[in-house]
Amino acid sequence: GAGVSQTPSNKVTEKGKYVELRCDPISGHTALYWYRQSLGQGPEFLIYFQGTGAADDSGLPNDRFFAVRPEGSVSTLKIQRTERGDSAVYLCASSLMGGADTEAFFGQGTRLTVV
Amino acid sequence: GQQVMQIPQYQHVQEGEDFTTYCNSSTTLSNIQWYKQRPGGHPVFLIQLVKSGEVKKQKRLTFQFGEAKKNSSLHITATQTTDVGTYFCAGPLMGSARQLTFGSGTQLTVLP
Incomplete structure (x- = not known):
């Protein structure tokens, strides 16, 4: 597609x-990131995929959060037993090669609201 | 832990005035990226700086990476209403080349 679709x-x-939150990255991008952004804050890293595998999941706040990317393209972020504190904008980004020196789209x- | 700080948090300028936002890291960065997020929008990549002391220009925007690679600045000359948004710097977390740590951003308002 033309851009990253969520x-x-x-x-x-x-x-x-x-x-479940879905992310469809730019076609051909091997790297996929999930970030969370609260009001007035910068995006906070959650997890990074290179291909199908989670290369870095150190940003996931606890075991209620889980993400998959089974075929190396579309990714799903799953949140169990949601809490009001989970309310935020969940951003997905993709990049051609991956790594923190690559432009992310x-x-x-x-926008998740837990009531 | 490693932090990326930005100042100011908010800036109001009259159209035509200049604007500068500053980014400081507690540790040396291998590179720094700048993003712009319009109100209600998503972050959009502006530029990446890699070399110590590097200066890059995009039309009215000038980006600078400090000599020690721990700070950076974005300067906008003669602001326009289209410059409105939040500007974020982001750098790689120490020990991980895979994730970017974003600053808290500077929200720019341009008054016509």
């Missing part, structure tokens, strides 16, 4: 529910 754009869920994000 669905849904908005998600409202009740506390304790399970949610961000999607529009999914």
Whole structure:
């Protein structure tokens, strides 16, 4: 596609529910990142995929958060037992090669609200 | 832990005035990237600096990487209303070449 696509754009869920956020990266980009952005803050790193494998998941806040990228393209971020503190914009980014010296292309994000 | 700090947090300028945002890291960075995020939008890559003392220009924007590679600045000459947004610097976390640590950003408002 033309850019990184994220669905849904908005998600409202009740506390304790399970949610899945989807990211469709730019075709051909091997690296995929998930970030979380709270109001007035910069994006906070969650996880990085190179191909199908999670090369760095050190940013995941706890074991309620999990992400997959089974075929090396689309990725899903899964959050179990959501809490109000999980409310934020979840951003996905992809890059051609990966690494922190490569331009990252961000999607529009999914705004998650936990009520 | 390693931090990337940005100042100021907010800046209001009259259209036509200049604007500068500063980024400081607690450790030496191998490179630094700058992103712009429009209100309601997503971060968009502007530039990457790699060399000590490097200066790059994009039209009215001038980016500088410090000699010690621990600080950087973005200067906009003669701001326009299209410059409105939040400007973030980002650098690689020490010990990991894979993830960027973003600063908290400088939110620029340009008054017409």
